[in-house]
Structure formats: structure tokens, C-alpha cells
Amino acid sequence: MDLVWREEDGARLAATLWRTGPGRRTISSAMLGGGIGGTSWVLNAQVAGTYSRTDPVAHLGELAASHGLEGPGVGMLTAASVDRTMRRDDQGVHVSATVGLRVPTWAASPEGAPDPELAPIHGNALPAPRPGTINIVVAVPVALSDAALVNAVVTATEAKAQALLEAGFPCTGTASDAICVSAPVNGEEEPFAGPRSTWGSRIARAVHAAVRAGALDYAEQLRASERRL
Template sequence: MRLDLVWREEDGARLPATVWRPGPGLRTLSSALVGGGFATPGWVLNAQVRGQYARMDPDVHLAELAARFGLDGPGVGMLTAAAVDRTFHGADAGVTAAATVGLRVPTWAAAPAGAADPQLAPGTINITVAVPVPLSDAALVNAVMTATEAKTQALLEAGYACTGTASDALCVAAPVPSGAAEPFAGPRSPWGARIARAVHFAVRAGAENYPFR
């Protein structure tokens, strides 16, 4: 996964973004603001915003950023207040993962109603995973689950008592099936195990290097 680092001036700040242009023949499953769900994108954008981001139209904002960076056609777009120029990478037997790790509001997924989350510093955890083999629809869903589990394991091992933040985003990419596709991507399947290790490495590195502990 080759990420291009690009910059822009916005609201008086110089802000980075990463762009992945995988070429044709790829499909994704993601929770991204733009291109979420199943998609066949030509690009994946992860853009940094300021810590006190207040726009109520992030999808429009991402479309503006895509146009600014010359990204045409359908794509996947994510925003984060984490330092995008500090993207962390993991790889395992053909699977690659890229993560920006911000932990401003670490939270438990099943927190008690009304519980307050601690405030640390700007951020969200955004993860992009590239798998080199086609995955079935069910396996893509399974891959999202596996990547999320690996993220949580990495955070706990790095000393953060949380499952993530409330605004994390994830994108899993694999070739469009033209025949048989891998049916499984759980953590004990061959490709799921590789996804887990790649994501775990990237997220743990990011969490351990997070500057606002």
C-alpha cells in the first residue's frame, strides 16, 4: 500500500492527508464518512483536521478535499484530528495496514449510560487494510471484525484501558472477486490472522508513540 502525503492550508493551519490510489479492480468495506459500506473506489483519503473540528457537513468537506487533491470518481474518505504525517504501518505475508492513532477520547464500547470519557488530546483511530486476495462478502465483514479486535488488543497492550474512540473508522480493501474468493477472515483463518497481525503492529506502534499520554 503506497500512501502519498499531501498538504493543504486550511483555517490558518497547514494540514496533511494521505492518499492511496490502488488502481482498478479493488473493492472495499468501510465505515468511512464517504464511500462507506461496500464500494469500488479509485482512491482512499485520510485527511487531518484541526482538533476542534466543528463542521456539520464532513461528507461535503471530504468532497472538497478530494477535488483539491485531484481525486476523481468514487473514493473512500476519512477525517481525523490525529497526526496524519505520523501514519504507522504493519505488514504480514502480503497484508498491509496503515493507521493514524489519536486517543483524545479513549472509550469503552459498552460503557455505562451517561459515563464521561477522559479527554486527552486530538485524535481518532483510522485504519486502512489491504488484502492481496479476493474475499467473499462475508469474509470482508469478518475482516472488519478481525481488524477491530486486533486494534483493541493493541490498545490494551499499549496501556490504554479502552476499546478505541467513539469516532474510529476502518476500511478493508481486497480485489474484486472474478471467481472463487476466500470465504473466511476470522483471526484463526490464514488471511484473517495476517490482517490481525498487521493491524496490531500498526496500531500498537501508533499508541506507544502517541505524544499526549
Template sequence: MNDGPVLGLRTEDGARLGALLWEFGPGWRMISSAVLGGGIGPREWVLNAQVIAGYSRMDPAEHLAALGPAAGAGVGMMTAAKVERYTLAADGGVRALATVGLRVPTWAAAPEGAQDPEPAPLLGHRATVPGTINIIVAVPVPMTDAALVNAVMTVTEAKTQALAEVGFPGTGTASDAVCVAVPIGSATGEPGEPFGGPRSTWGARVARAVHGAVRQGADDWTAHR
């Protein structure tokens, strides 16, 4: 795995857009909710690509695949947030990256048919600030499938804790995505860490790293909105 994400820029739809590429290389597997490379399986890279607000293409997976490396399977996420404003945090060998946009507060358990509130207009114009929280976490030890699922829960709980601390009126946004990367188990067939919850050794480290990255991003978004 390289030292961290690399920022690239491209011109698309008349806008200058960034993309963060984190190349892990062979020997890693990931769990993700992303449109490209979602699920659990071997993956070699993660791409977090900025797109224009109001993105409406019907082929997002193909679009992301074209933006990522040609070699190896990977994970691809999208956001309208400025990815160059990403935040990083680490705890006990776990590293977490977040890109944070908080345009539309969303409560997970909302009444059926309820509409998420749009922000108030700014200077007479409809607000166009982005609203997606994408999180990438690298854990330096193998984990079982169950522990990976548990780790995704832990990431979400830590994200929501950070949002509550800054007064964000929701559990996240409707387009949030997550990816957790771990090394593939050893040749001896050891299954890996069995737990990923917030009171397990590695789950606690995941929680603290994610909380730190999201809290930094939320504070930054609020300061620059």
C-alpha cells in the same frame, strides 16, 4: 495499486493540515465505516484527512470529496491526529496503515448516558490532543462480502488488543474508522476467500498487520503526548 500513501499538506481554518492519499486504482473493492464511500463497493482510493480539533462542519462527506481525487469513487476519513505520524505494518502480503490519537478512552459497552472521560488538563489548560484511530488495510486476494465483514471484526479485535497492551483504558475511541481493500474477483466469477476471522489464513495476517501498526501508533502517541 501504488506503493503506499502519499502525504499532502493544505492550509485550512488557519491551520496547516495533512492528508494521506492511498491510490489503489480500478479493480478494487472496499468495505468501510467512513463517512465518504462507506459500505461495500468498488473504490479506487482512500483519503485520511486531518481536520482541526473541534471540527463542526455539517457536510463532512462533501468536504472529503473535494479534498480527494476528482476521478473515481473513493473512501474518505477524518481525524484530528497528525496524519504525518502514521504507522505501517505488513504480514504475509497484507499491509496496514494506522493514524492513532488516544485523547478520549471509550468503552464500547458503557452505561446509557455515560460520558467518556476527558483527559486531565495540561499545564492548566484543557487538553487538545486528538483522539481518533483510523485504520486502512490492503489485502492482496479477493474476499466474499461475508469475509469482508469478518475482516472488519478482526481489525477491531486486533486494534483493541494493541490498546490493551499499552494500558489504554478503553476499546477505542468513539470516532474510529476502518477501511479494508481487496481486489475485485476474477472474470471467472470466483467469489474469493470465504473467511476473514483471526484464525483464517488471511484474517490472521490482517490481525497481525493491524496489531503492529496500532501498537506502533499507540506507543508513539504515548511517547509524544
């Protein structure tokens, strides 16, 4: 994983970049390269908290081209501090997570409930510009069946929610979280990736450790910001 930087809209922004090369496929909820398919790179790019572009897929394509990335890949955006990406490993599983919790969100909320992302803090004041979104990238060294890829996403998401609750955030994530799970194409496919399977348990532990570390780091950033006020 490489950490790269760019200047955009007067800000210095970071991105993490994996050049996996051919022979791997991913399952992802990302805007660029989402779904299941072969990929050769994964890009997680930071944007400003005031990001207002309405063509994020095109933007990600531009960023990929600027780094010389070719062929199919996965691109994700986040306003979280990408240079504070947390990396954790567990017996061959590698996970990185960028954690921003500007608007912690429960997955299920009553229909018609106001979106806290859009709600003012005091009267007509605009919300404070704090970073949001949790992006997770998981790499496993074994081939996974289609069903196991889906199962890996579920396992990682459950581990994320567990980590957030343990870190003191009453939420299951944010409304804009994204995930990418990467596995090799060749080899005998593992049929399961649930939290009690061999590889699913490793995914769960690595995701839990990375997200928990990121959430605790984010909480410390908030406390430091409040001390400066």
C-alpha cells in the same frame, strides 16, 4: 501511499492518499464511501482539533476534488497527526493506522453515563485540545467474499483493541474510529477472514503492530507535552 499537505484555517494539515485505481472494492465505516462497493481511492485527512464543520461528507468531497480524485472512493477524517501514520505489513497484507487517543473509550458503557468527550477537566474549563480518533486502512492482495469482508473488519477491530490494551490504554478505541478494508475484485474469493484463517491472521498481526506502535507513539507525545508544562 502518498503523504500530502494542505493549508486550512491557518494550519498545515497532512493527509494520506491511496490511488488504487479500478478493480478493487472496499468495506468501510467511513462517512464518505462507507459500506461495501467498488472504489478507486482512499483518503485519510487530518483536521484541526477544533474542527467544527457540520458537513464532513461535503468537506471530504472537496478535499478529494482538490487532489484530482475521481470516481467512487473512501474518505475519512481524523484530528490525529496523520504525518505520524504507522505502516505495517504481514505477508502481503498492508496496514496503515493513525492513532489519536484524546478520549479512550470502552465500547460498552452504562446507559446514561456522561460522555467524557464533553466533560470538563477542571471545573468549567474546556477539555484540552488533543487529537482523537483511530483510522485504519487495510489492503489485502486476494478477493474476499462479502462475509469475509465483514469478518476482516471484526478481526481488525479485535486486533486494535488488543493492541491498545497492551500499550497501556484501558479502552477498546475511541467513539469516532473508522476502518477501511480494500481487496481486489478479480480472483477466487476467500470465504473467511477470522483471526485464525490465512488472511485474517495476517490482517490481525499487521493491524495489531500498526495500532500498538501508534498508541505507544501517542503516549510518548503525551509525556513530552507534560514535560513541557
